[in-house]
Amino acid sequence: MGAVVGSEVFSVPPADVLLAAFAAYLLGSVAFGLIIARAMNLGDPTKIGSGNIGTTNVLRTGSKAAAVLTLLLDSGKGAAAVAIGTYFAGGTGALVCGLAAFVGHLYPIWRRFRGGKGVATFLGVLLAVAFPIGAAVCAIWLLVAAIFRFSSLASLSSAVLSVPCLWALGQTQAIPFVALMTVLICWSHRGNIKRLLDGTESRIDLQSAQSQSKIDQ
Template sequence: MILAAALGYLLGSVPFGVVITRALGLGDLRKIGSGNIGATNVLRTGHKGAALATLLLDSGKGAIAVLLARALGGEGAALVAGAAAFLGHLFPVFLGFRGGKGVATFLGTLIALSWPIGLMACGLWLLTAAVTRISSLSALVAAAGAPVLALGFGARGLALAALFMAALIFLRHRANIARLVAGTEPRIGRKT
């Protein structure tokens, strides 16, 4: 379990958004738009390919952590590694523990832990994004729905892990929630 947590955390700590934007000469992502290291902020650079790569790699690191841990230590290790990868994204050792909001890593982790639940959470994100064009609201709806979905499937361990991650997603979105209430939250694709 300790090894699963350590490896999951280190994998989750890789800041793909920062790496990709630097490699493409787009600047320091932490000084662009919201300053967040995730795909939504990468999209604000105007480079859709970089945003897609960030989304896939950030979600992939959670999924890979889960799959490796499951192969080596079973389902308990998979849950620990997934939560640790998520924490690594939020508090990455490589960026002085100042990371992203964890949505892509959360969804990738969910898909690897239980693909039906993960895909339904992604569906909640996509549906909300299609209707509102607001990434943060989509993330909050998906995060809130995931523990409920897990309970509906009788996956109590996953429901607890999803609840833990969802609570942190809500905490990381405090400023977004305030802007949502004020009606000033930017829409997907807007550069600032």
């Protein structure tokens, strides 16, 4: 989609932004991991592993296909929220709706505000807001994961480095929104951070569909 942030955003009626953000939050709240696992008769991911609805915990059901679908749909709803915001409320709408979908994934109303850790949705938002930056952040995730084999470290690194990437490419209007998402990602990974510091964090198991990693996206 490319950069969607522009100077026209300040003329958008606040009501339009709020309505678009509410729709984006509801979209973000859709628990695709749970829906896919049940549709494929894989059981309830909330009953296994960490009980999370994200990609990694869906992988624990034993289906790589289900995990990939979850990843695509969770990132897709972030990108879709940006598109909704852009259509109805311009550049501000894009950023606000991207943030709203991200918050919806972390704190879904349908599941008593217990959701995933937001990394896939975060990446989807970045790819839609500024594709080169989103692609760079995805590359950071892959590089860190390949070298250190910690999904949590890859997620934290890519989130933290997203802000300098935005600044370097002049997307300064997006920085407050992305910085807030980064803080929320760090908060959602607080248990993982403790295990990384303690040396007890599980590594990514590339050979098993039922990875026992304790990281959820």
